[in-house]
Amino acid sequence: MSVPAFDYDLAIIGSGGGAFAAAIRATNRGKRVLMVERSTVGGTCVNTGCIPSKALLAAAEARHVAVDAFGRFPGLRTSAGPVNMPELVSGKRSLVEAMRSEKYVDLAADYGWKLQHGTAAFAGTAAAPVLNITVPDGTTETVSAQHYLVATGSSPWIPEVPGMDEVDYLTSTSAMELQEVPSSMLVLGGGYVALEQAQLFARLGTKVTMLVRSRLASAEEPEAGNALAGVFSDEGIRVIRRASVSSIRADPASGDVVVSASVSGGQEEFEAARLLVATGRRPVTDNLNLCMVGVETGERGEVLVDGCLRSTNPRIWAAGDVTGHREFVYVAAAHGTLVIENAFEGAGREVDYRHLPRVTFTSPALAAAGMTDKEANQAGIRCVCRVLPLKFVPRALVNRDTRGFIKIVADADTGRIVGITAVGKEAGDIAAAGVYILEAGMTVDQVANLWSPYLTMAEGIKIAAQSFTTDVSKLSCCAA
Template sequence: MTTTADERFTAGPSPQRYQLAVIGSGGAAFAAAIHATTLGKSVVMIERGTLGGTCVNTGCVPSKALIAAAEARHIADDASRFPGIATAAGPVDMAALVAGKQGLVESLRGEKYIDVANSYGWAVRQGDAAFVGTPDEPLLTVTAADGSVEVIEADHYLVATGSRPWAPLIEGLDEAGYVTSTTAMELDEVPTSLLVLGGGPVALEQAQLFARLGSSVTVLARSRLASKEEPEVSQVLEGALADEGIRVVRRAVPVRMVREGSTGQVVVTADVAGSEQQFRADHVLVALGRRAVTEGLGLNTVGVATGELGEVVVSDRMQSSNPRIWAAGDVTGHPEYVYVAANHGTLVAENAFAAADRSVDYTRLPRVTFTSPAVGAVGMTEQEVVAAGIRCDCRVLALHHLPRAVVNRDTRGFIKMVVNADTNEILGLSSVAKDAGELAATGVHLIGKTIAEVADAWAPYLTMAEGIRIVARTFTTKAELLSCCA
C-alpha cells in the first residue's frame, strides 16, 4: 500500500503550511519572496548558511569591492600616462583590505537582506532542507543545527540554492591545495606568485585583481580568453593583461599538481599545445566554472529532473518536471548573474500565484566582465548571428576614434555593432572599454532598433556612450571622416 506524505510523519508534529516555501536566500529567493508576499501569500525561506546567498556574501559584492581597491592602487602606478603626474603605490595590507571588504559585505547583507526580510515579515528557518513524500504530495524537512526537524508543506516550492565553484579532476589537486574565487578573497597576505586556471570572466577578474595588488600572475587557459564573446575581446584583453605583467598561456590543460616540500610552492604540469610544461606559484586559483548546488535536496524523491551537471531542469516558465516545484537562479544552469536570478524569482511568483504564464527571454541580456578595460556585451555575437542563418553586417570602432577614450588617454579596446544586413536592425553590441558595462546597459534599449535610429539619436559629447552613435554612423561613413559630433 502506498504511504502518503502526511502519513510518513504522523509520529511527529503536523507540517507547517505555507503557500510558498523557498530553499535558499539569494537574489532569486528574495525576489520570489518579496513578490509572493506582495501578492498576499504566506512565505517561508529556508537557509542552511549565511542569509543573502552568493552575490552579497562571496560573489559580486566582495569581488567588485576588492577589484575597486586594486584599481585604486593601479591608478597610482599608472598615472604617469598623464603628463605632469607622478605617483607610486605602496605595499598592500591584505588583512586590512579583506577586513574592509567584509565590513561592506555585512553592511549590505543587513540592509538589503536581513532588514528587507524583516520588513516584509516572511518566516525564515535556519537548517538543511530536503524533500520527502511523493511527487504528488511533496513535503520539506528542515533539520536545524541542534538536530531538530520541522516539516513544511507548501502549495508551491522554489529551489534557489545557487551554485558553487567547481574544480576538475586533476591529479594531485586536493593534496597540493588550491583556492577558489571565494577563498582567494580571504587570503591574509598578497601571494608573491599566483597561477590562475581558467580564461573566463571570474578567472580574468581575479588574475588582474591580484596582479594589481602585487602578485606575479600567470593564467592558464584552454582556449582564447573570454571565449564566449567576440574574438576581438580576447585580443584586446590579452594585450591589456600583458601590459600589466600578467602572463597568459593558451591551449593549456593542467594534468597534475604537487606541492614542493622545499619551497612550499605548487608545481602544475600542463599540456600546452601538445607538449608538457611546468609552472610554479605560491597559490593556484581554480576558476574553471561553477556547478549547481542540489545534492542532499532529495529532488529525485519528488520527481524533479536534474541535468548532467546537477542543475534543475526547468521550462522557460522556470517550472521543474514537478508542476508544484520551481527553480530559479544559478541552480538552473542558466546565465549566472544575480539580475537573472532576481528576474527568475519574480517570474516564478507571478507564474505560480498570478497565472501570468511568463517566460524568460535572454534576447536583451547584458553581460559584463569587470576587468580593466572592462568587457560589456548585449544581444548576439557575430558568430551567433551567422549560426542562426541571418545575413550579418558589422562594424568595429577602435577607441582611438572615440573622443572620451582619447581624453582619458586610454584607447585600448573597441565597440562592435552587429546588425541584420537585410533589415538594418541591431542584433548585438560588444565593447572592451572603460565603463563597458554602462555601454552594455545602454545597448539593452537599442537591440531591435535600426542603425539609422541610433546614428541620428542624441549623444552627449565626451561620453563613452557617444561611441555607440559613432559606430552606428560608420555603417555609412568611415570613422576617419567623422568630426566631433558631426
C-alpha cells in the same frame, strides 16, 4: 473557518537574489512565505560574489591608477606602497556585512516572512511533496507548501586533475579572504571569474600566470579576448592559451604549486606560490532529495526547468544559478519574480534572454548585450559587423586609454542591430544602453542619427553606427 490545506503558500530553499525577489513579490500578494537557509543569509552575490569581488577590484584599480598615472598623464607624480591585505579584507567584510544586514536580513523582517536557519530536503512523494527542515539544534520539522522554489545557487567547480586534492588551492571565495598578497599565482581558467581575479591580484602586486584551455572570454566576441590579452600583457599578466592541465603537485622544497600542462603539443611545467582554480561553477542540488519528489536534474546537477521555470514536478520551481542558466544575480532576481507570477497567477511568462546584458569587471571592462557575430550567423541571420577601435572615441582619448573597441552586429537585410560588444572604460554602461537599442529594434541608421552627449563613452555607440557608412577617421572630434 476553513483550515489552510498547506502550512505555507510558498516555501523557498535558499536566500540569495532569486529567493528574495520571489519572497518580496509573494509577500506583496499576501502569500504566506517560508525561507530556509542553511548557511549565511544573502547567497553568493552579497557574501562571496558580486559585492566583495567588485569592492576588492575597485581597490586594486585605485592602486593601479596611482602606479600607472605617471605614464598616462604628463605632469603627475604618483606611487603606491605595499598593500595591507588584512586591512583591505577587513574593509571588504564590513561592506558585505552592512549590505547583508540592510538588503537581506532587515528586509525579511520588514516584509514579515519566516526566515528559518536550517537544512532543507524534500520528502513525501511527487504528488504530495513536503520539506524536512533540520534546524541547528538537530531537531527536524516537516512542513508543506502549495508551491516550492529551489534557489540554492551554485558553487565553484573543481576539475578532477591528478594531485589537485593534495595541494592547498584557492577558489574565488577563499582567494578573497587571503591575509597577504601572494608573490606569484597560477590561475586556471579564462572566464569572467578568472579574468577578474587574475587582474585583481596582479594589481595588488602578485606575479600572475593564466592557464587557459582555449582563449580569454571564449563565450564572447574573439576581439574581446584579444583586447584583454593585450591589456593583461601590458600589466605583466602572462596568458598561456590552449593549455590542458595534466597534473598538479606541491614542490617539497619551496612549498610552491607546480602545474604540468600540455601546451601546443608539448609538456610544460608552471610554478607559483598559490594556485587559484576558476574553471566555472556548478549548481548546488546535493542532498535535496529532488528525485524523491519527481524533480529531474541535468548532467551538472542543474534543476531542469521549462521556459516558465517549472521543474518536472508542477509544484516545484527553480530560480537562479541552480537552473544552469546564465549566472548573473539580475537573472536570478528576474527568475524569482517570474516564478511567483507563473505559480500563483498563471501568467505563463517565459524567460527571454535575447537582449541579456553581461559584464566582466576587468579594467577596461568587457560588456555585451544581444548576439555575438557567431550567434547571429548560427541563428540564420545574414549579418554585417563593424568594429570601432577606441582611438576614434573622444572620451577614450581624453582618458588617455584607447585599449578596446565597440562592435555592432546588425542584420544585413534590415539594418536592425542584434548585438553590441565593448571593451573599454564604462563598457557596462554601453551594454545597458545596448539593451534599450535592441529592445526597441533600432537600426544602425537610426542610432547613427540620434543625439549623443559629447565626451561620453556611450557616444561610441553612435560613432560605431556611423562607421557602417562613414569613414569616422575623417570626422571632426565633435561632429554629429
